[in-house]
Amino acid sequence: xxxxxxxxxxxxxxxxxxKIGNPSVxxxxxxxxxxxxxxxxxxxxxxxxxxDVAEVGSTxxxxxxxRAHPVWVVLSIVLNIPLVDRLNKNPCKVIETGDWVKVDxxxxxxxxxxxxx
Numbered sequence: 001x002x003x004x005x006x007x008x009x010x011x012x013x014x015x016x017x018x019k020i021g022n023p024s025v026x027x028x029x030x031x032x033x034x035x036x037x038x039x040x041x042x043x044x045x046x047x048x049x050x051x052d053v054a055e056v057g058s059t060x061x062x063x064x065x066x067r068a069h070p071v072w073v074v075l076s077i078v079l080n081i082p083l084v085d086r087l088n089k090n091p092c093k094v095i096e097t098g099d100w101v102k103v104d105x106x107x108x109x110x111x112x113x114x115x116x117x
Contacts, residue, residue, distance in 0.1 A: 014058045024097040031058035034101045036091050042071035054079045062103035064091045064110055076105075084108050
């Protein structure tokens, strides 16, 4: 279970467990996906989760934030996960679960292809 407010038990289980806070991703895994969220919370818990997840090869492909927290910036560098923030539009309002997203961390760009249907 991998979600804020829950106890971390297994780094191989990257399933979102917060049905109320994250209904569109509830029950889905973030492994190999692009994570889009406003900002991270700093601290040892975030670091431990992502380091454990990286150890078993279940990291997200990229992270997109409205404003990145410094702890998440360092994590993305250490774990070699592209992180982009401070885009022209709020990614949390533009990108929806199921959209295809291409992230270029070096250029700081994001391309979104909206899901069909």
